[in-house]
Amino acid sequence: MRFGIRNWEWLALLTLAFASTLTAQSRKAVFLITDAEGVAGVCRQDQTDPKDQEMRQLLTGEINAAVGGFYAGGADEVIIWDGHDGSQTLSALTIHPRAQVIIGDLGIGMTLERQYAAIAFVGQHARANRKGGIMAHSYSSLGIQNMLMNGQPVGEIETRAALAGAFNTPVIFLSGDKAAAEDLQAIVPDAEVAVVKEGFANYACQTLSAESARNLIAARAERAMQKIGKIKPYRIDGPVTFQIEYSTRNALPPDAGLRPGAEVLDARTIRYRGKDFMEAWTRYERR
Numbered sequence: 078m079r080f081g082i083r084n085w086e087w088l089a090l091l092t093l094a095f096a097s098t099l100t101a102q103s104r105k106a107v108f109l110i111t112d113a114e115g116v117a118g119v120c121r122q123d124q125t126d127p128k129d130q131e132m133r134q135l136l137t138g139e140i141n142a143a144v145g146g147f148y149a150g151g152a153d154e155v156i157i158w159d160g161h162d163g164s165q166t167l168s169a170l171t172i173h174p175r176a177q178v179i180i181g182d183l184g185i186g187m188t189l190e191r192q193y194a195a196i197a198f199v200g201q202h203a204r205a206n207r208k209g210g211i212m213a214h215s216y217s218s219l220g221i222q223n224m225l226m227n228g229q230p231v232g233e234i235e236t237r238a239a240l241a242g243a244f245n246t247p248v249i250f251l252s253g254d255k256a257a258a259e260d261l262q263a264i265v266p267d268a269e270v271a272v273v274k275e276g277f278a279n280y281a282c283q284t285l286s287a288e289s290a291r292n293l294i295a296a297r298a299e300r301a302m303q304k305i306g307k308i309k310p311y312r313i314d315g316p317v318t319f320q321i322e323y324s325t326r327n328a329l330p331p332d333a334g335l336r337p338g339a340e341v342l343d344a345r346t347i348r349y350r351g352k353d354f355m356e357a358w359t360r361y362e363r364r
Contacts, residue, residue, distance in 0.1 A: 105305060106154040107147050108193040108246075109176075110237060111140055113161040114202035114212040115253025117273035117290035120282040122212060127166040135287055136161075136200050137171045139252060139273070142291035143199050143298040144173035150302025156193070158183065161200070185362045187237070189244040194305050196241045196248050197298070203256035204232025210256040211276040220327045222345070225320040227313070234260045236358070242310035243355050249308055250301035252294045254282065267308050269301035317357040320348040336364055 113125045116136050124132050144155045158179045159167040165180075172178050179188070189196075203210030205223055207230075215224040215232035224231050226239070234257065238248045250269045251261045258270035271294045274284035285293070323329065323345045334341040338360040340348045349364075351357025 104154065105152050105194040105302070106156065106191075107152050107249075107302075108188070108191075108196045109140070109143060109147075109155055109157045110196060110198050110201075110233075111136065111157060111160045111167070112198070112200045112202060112233070112253075113166065114200065114214075115198075115257050115273070116200040117285045117287060119200075120211060120274070120284065121280050125162065125212065127162045133166060133168075133171075136166065137168075138287055138291050139294055140167070140199050141171075141173040141176075142295040143197065143250070143252065144176045146295040146298025146300075147197075147302055148175060149295070150299040152194075152302055156188075158187070185359055186244075187240060189241055189246055192244065193246050195250075195301075195308075196237070196246055197250035197301065198234065198237075198248075198257075198261070199252050199294070201234060201251050201253035201257045201261075202232075203254065203260050204230055204234065206230065207232075207256045207260065209254075209276045210279075211254045211274065211282045212279060213256065213276075220324055221321060222324050223322040225318075227318055228320075232260070235264060238264060238311040239313045239354050240358065242312040243353075245310050247305070247308040247310045249304050250298055252290075252297070264311050265308060267304060269297045269304065271297040313354040316350065316352055317354045318348055318350050319357050319361045320346065321361070322346045333364075336360065339364075 113132055113136055116139055118135050119132055147155050155176045157176050167178050203213040205215040207213040215221050248265050248268050252271040252273055255272045255275045258272045261268055273290040274282045276282045328345050329347055333347055338350045349357050349360040351360055
């Protein structure tokens with residue numbers, strides 16, 4: 078009799094564990110990456126200072142609109158990462174009451190091992206040297222001239238989409254300037270985008286009002302939630318190379334070529350190789 082009870086107890090425990098796993102996998106948690114250069118009304122470099130009060134208000138308004146849209150579309154949870162300039166732009170006092178904010182450096186995996194249902198971008202800019210991009214750059218406007226992945230120009234959009242893809246997580250939404258939206262849709266055609274401004278030059282743009290931008294973002298974010306399960310993760314299969322051309326102020330040190338998987342091409346350019354995206358990306362990030 079005791080043997081039978083123990084069997085049933087084990088069966089019950091296994092059933093509960095399996096149900097918990099399914100619940101975790103089906104839970105619709107959205108990881109929202111934020112920046113500032115792609116926010117409506119932000120067109121000059123001085124506006125991107127993390128302590129600029131108008132920029133903080135504009136960015137927070139767009140974030141909260143996106144969060145509201147995600148919840149309206151069926152999200153169970155929205156986690157925001159303060160991704161602009163040292164993670165010192167957002168405040169727990171002003172973000173959407175149902176959202177949570179991550180402040181600080183996330184490391185190589187950016188918490189994607191938590192298996193979010195999707196990732197999204199708000200306030201995103203285009204990659205370095207992108208025509209029509211407003212303050213376009215790839216990670217560092219002062220330190221990096223150009224970044225290539227398998228020979229193609231990339232920035233935060235492409236590399237973070239590929240990183241998410243390595244964890245089988247799709248990108249469903251982006252708000253930002255027209256060039257940034259085009260960058261994402263070039264690799265994830267079905268992703269929802271909210272174009273809040275258009276660039277004429279690096280520091281010149283035509284922008285929506287804050288209210289119009291927020292309304293557009295909320296509507297597109299809600300629509301993006303309906304695409305979870307339909308949009309495939311952006312995956313880079315096979316060997317991957319990252320080539321980074323630094324600015325003169327960040328010329329390579331003498332021992333740069335000793336780094337794992339690294340090849341120095343000239344005084345400012347280095348290439349990292351890996352058997353897949355994660356190996357190449359890890360070698361670059363641990364430089």
